[in-house]
Amino acid sequence: MTTAPAGTGRAPGPGTAPDTAGAPSPRSGRLREALRWGALRTVVLAVLLAVWQAVVSAEVWPRVLVPSPGDVWRQFVLASTVHDGVRGYGGHLLVEHLGVSLGRIATGSAYAVLAGVPLGLLIGTVRPLAVVLEPVVTFLRTLPPLAYLSLLVIWFGIDEAPKIWLLVIAALPPIAAATAAAVRAVPGHLVEAARALGSGPTALLLSVRLPSALPEILTGVRIAVGVAYTSVVAAETVNGVPGIGGMIRDAQRYNQTALVIAGILAVGLSGIVLDALLRLVERTAVPWRGRT
Numbered sequence: 118m119t120t121a122p123a124g125t126g127r128a129p130g131p132g133t134a135p136d137t138a139g140a141p142s143p144r145s146g147r148l149r150e151a152l153r154w155g156a157l158r159t160v161v162l163a164v165l166l167a168v169w170q171a172v173v174s175a176e177v178w179p180r181v182l183v184p185s186p187g188d189v190w191r192q193f194v195l196a197s198t199v200h201d202g203v204r205g206y207g208g209h210l211l212v213e214h215l216g217v218s219l220g221r222i223a224t225g226s227a228y229a230v231l232a233g234v235p236l237g238l239l240i241g242t243v244r245p246l247a248v249v250l251e252p253v254v255t256f257l258r259t260l261p262p263l264a265y266l267s268l269l270v271i272w273f274g275i276d277e278a279p280k281i282w283l284l285v286i287a288a289l290p291p292i293a294a295a296t297a298a299a300v301r302a303v304p305g306h307l308v309e310a311a312r313a314l315g316s317g318p319t320a321l322l323l324s325v326r327l328p329s330a331l332p333e334i335l336t337g338v339r340i341a342v343g344v345a346y347t348s349v350v351a352a353e354t355v356n357g358v359p360g361i362g363g364m365i366r367d368a369q370r371y372n373q374t375a376l377v378i379a380g381i382l383a384v385g386l387s388g389i390v391l392d393a394l395l396r397l398v399e400r401t402a403v404p405w406r407g408r409t
Contacts, residue, residue: 184375193379196364206376207367209359215383218361219391221277221352222345225284229341233289234334237296241330242322251297258290262351270355280352287348288341295337299330332403339395346388 166186172178173185180188196211205211240247240254262283269279303326311325350362357363365380 181372188375189378192375206364207358214359214361214364215387217359218349221280222349225281226288226342226345228285229288229292233292234296237293241297241300254290254293262287262348275356283352284345284348288345291341291344292337296334299333300326303329335399
């Protein structure tokens with residue numbers, strides 16, 4: 118004889134759906150998790166600001182070297198608004214400086230993608246070219262931007278060209294290296310299957326190698342954009358205003374430490390947003406990544 122579970126009037130039959138009325142939905146679970154992590158980040162930020170203010174109040178270092186959070190916020194506001202007839206810093210608002218730098222980064226990264234992906238495909242698929250070109254890519258990847266900025270200024274002057282070229286040279290090697298490594302890592306059975314179906318070298322590259330390598334290529338692009346972002350201050354040391362790197366460099370010359378920190382924070386926060394956008398593009402373009 119079958120007895121019903123305690124608290125119910127009947128035994129669950131084979132067609133009876135489980136009772137999920139009290140179970141939390143996946144969306145609400147994700148929301149609670151996001152709120153929990155957001156609260157943790159807020160607490161950590163508050164602690165860091167309190168420690169920062171305590172160090173300033175204790176006068177461990179002179180105020181000109183370590184300004185208070187309030188000083189940095191005031192400079193951030195002044196650089197972002199029109200005050201006493203002065204527009205931001207150097208005649209441009211902070212958001213305009215940041216926008217110019219982001220435009221340079223986008224241009225340099227786009228050129229790096231257009232050149233780096235084909236270069237990586239050649240290195241990854243043509244052995245003689247790899248022997249010649251791979252050391253060149255490695256050589257460029259190890260050079261700090263300031264090492265060749267002066268040469269670019271001699272060649273192209275002090276306008277936009279040397280800045281864009283510096284960002285291209287900084288961003289291209291990670292893309293080429295990631296593409297070459299990804300193409301070499303394409304599973305051999307996929308290549309052999311495509312060849313058995315009659316695919317030639319071009320069709321094999323475009324229909325098998327490139328799609329299979331796309332997730333790692335996009336990771337290389339993300340890394341390259343980050344490299345370009347870290348190089349923008351060096352790129353804008355020469356005639357870089359407007360530009361966030363030029364603004365930071367100019368403020369450093371006049372010991373405006375609070376403005377320098379405000380500019381650094383603006384670069385970092387915008388970098389977080391940009392990386393989140395690139396992650397979104399990556400998830401949209403290769404939704405199969407990380408899944409079996």
